[in-house]
Amino acid sequence: MKERMDLHELFTEDYDFRGKNVVALESTIISHGMPYPQNVTTALMVEDEVRRGGGIPLTIGLINGKIKIGMTEDDIKEFGKRNDVMKCSTRDLSYCLANNGWGATTVAATMRIAKLAGIHLFATGGIGGVHREAEKTYDVSADLMEFTHTDVVVICAGPKAILDVPKTLEYLETAGVPVMTYKSKTVPLFYTRNSSYPSPCNIEDDELIYKIVKNNRTLAPGYGALLLNPIPEADSLDEKYIEAEIESAINEMKLAGIEGKKVTPFLLQRITEKTEGKSLKANIALIKNNAYLAGKLSKGIADSFKDER
Numbered sequence: 672m673k674e675r676m677d678l679h680e681l682f683t684e685d686y687d688f689r690g691k692n693v694v695a696l697e698s699t700i701i702s703h704g705m706p707y708p709q710n711v712t713t714a715l716m717v718e719d720e721v722r723r724g725g726g727i728p729l730t731i732g733l734i735n736g737k738i739k740i741g742m743t744e745d746d747i748k749e750f751g752k753r754n755d756v757m758k759c760s761t762r763d764l765s766y767c768l769a770n771n772g773w774g775a776t777t778v779a780a781t782m783r784i785a786k787l788a789g790i791h792l793f794a795t796g797g798i799g800g801v802h803r804e805a806e807k808t809y810d811v812s813a814d815l816m817e818f819t820h821t822d823v824v825v826i827c828a829g830p831k832a833i834l835d836v837p838k839t840l841e842y843l844e845t846a847g848v849p850v851m852t853y854k855s856k857t858v859p860l861f862y863t864r865n866s867s868y869p870s871p872c873n874i875e876d877d878e879l880i881y882k883i884v885k886n887n888r889t890l891a892p893g894y895g896a897l898l899l900n901p902i903p904e905a906d907s908l909d910e911k912y913i914e915a916e917i918e919s920a921i922n923e924m925k926l927a928g929i930e931g932k933k934v935t936p937f938l939l940q941r942i943t944e945k946t947e948g949k950s951l952k953a954n955i956a957l958i959k960n961n962a963y964l965a966g967k968l969s970k971g972i973a974d975s976f977k978d979e980r
């Protein structure tokens with residue numbers, strides 16, 4: 672018999688998903704990553720894609736000062752509409768809970784919560800990383816750090832193109848985080864399917880993922896891993912086109928003096944406006960694609976952790 676997990680009064684229930692074919696989903700993409708109402712319709716479609724792939728979707732967020740794992744359709748609709756939802760990275764969770772607030776969890780925060788409840792697989796669009804000009808701003812997302820102490824496998828479509836991609840890849844290498852690409856010889860760049868960066872480890876066979884995850888549990892206990900799943904060919908944007916729009920959005924951001932946690936939401940919104948929705952369409956397609964893959968892998972990943980106490 673597994674011992675019951677005691678998640679204390681911070682959670683709406685004593686969740687325990689150990690051994691189950693579950694997939695965690697984040698909520699920052701709902702509140703700060705996409706405009707209303709596409710944020711709500713996308714979050715619901717993403718849950719359907721996990722189910723279609725064979726997994727159980729669990730969207731995570733903070734509601735009235737409690738952590739909820741498995742937000743309902745009504746919760747998601749409410750999240751998408753409210754404008755007082757706090758973007759919570761790991762360090763913000765304790766404050767938001769103490770304040771009885773509503774909080775959207777970033778990749779780092781979602782990983783942290785998922786792990787506490789025995790969930791080891793998480794699908795999203797793109798992770799945060801090392802920002803351009805980080806040598807001046809020191810802006811490195813807490814998402815990267817989380818992979819060194821939280822054993823959750825994250826499926827995304829590559830480092831977001833708004834980042835400094837080579838520096839993000841270097842950081843992950845230095846930190847010792849396994850980075851796999853799914854059926855791709857190059858590192859996918861979120862809006863674009865291919866890049867000039869060779870894959871550190873290309874996976875053609877799902878069984879290999881489970882073996883790598885198992886091996887790494889022994890070699891680097893508590894470490895996460897990244898699986899980069901390229902955006903489908905039909906939805907991939909032209910790299911030069913999107914790069915020009917990104918550069919122009921970054922210049923506007925600098926002129927407006929935007930920094931810190933506002934950077935990523937600002938850039939995503941401006942790029943959506945500049946591309947007249949093309950980037951948003953790509954973002955929706957790639958996150959659905961990731962959710963479906965996560966559903967497909969959910970049983971195998973759960974089995975890789977089934978000895979967990």
Ligand code: PSU
Pocket residue numbers: 697699700701703704705760776777778779796797798799800811812813814831931932933934935939954
């Ligand atoms: N990728 C997207 N949309 C998003 C994000 C990533 O396509 O909204 C969010 C994720 O929640 C990620 C966060 O964890 O942005 C990173 O924020 P920051 O750069 O401030 O760490």
Ligand code: MN
Pocket residue numbers: 810811812813931932934
């Ligand atoms: Mn940042």
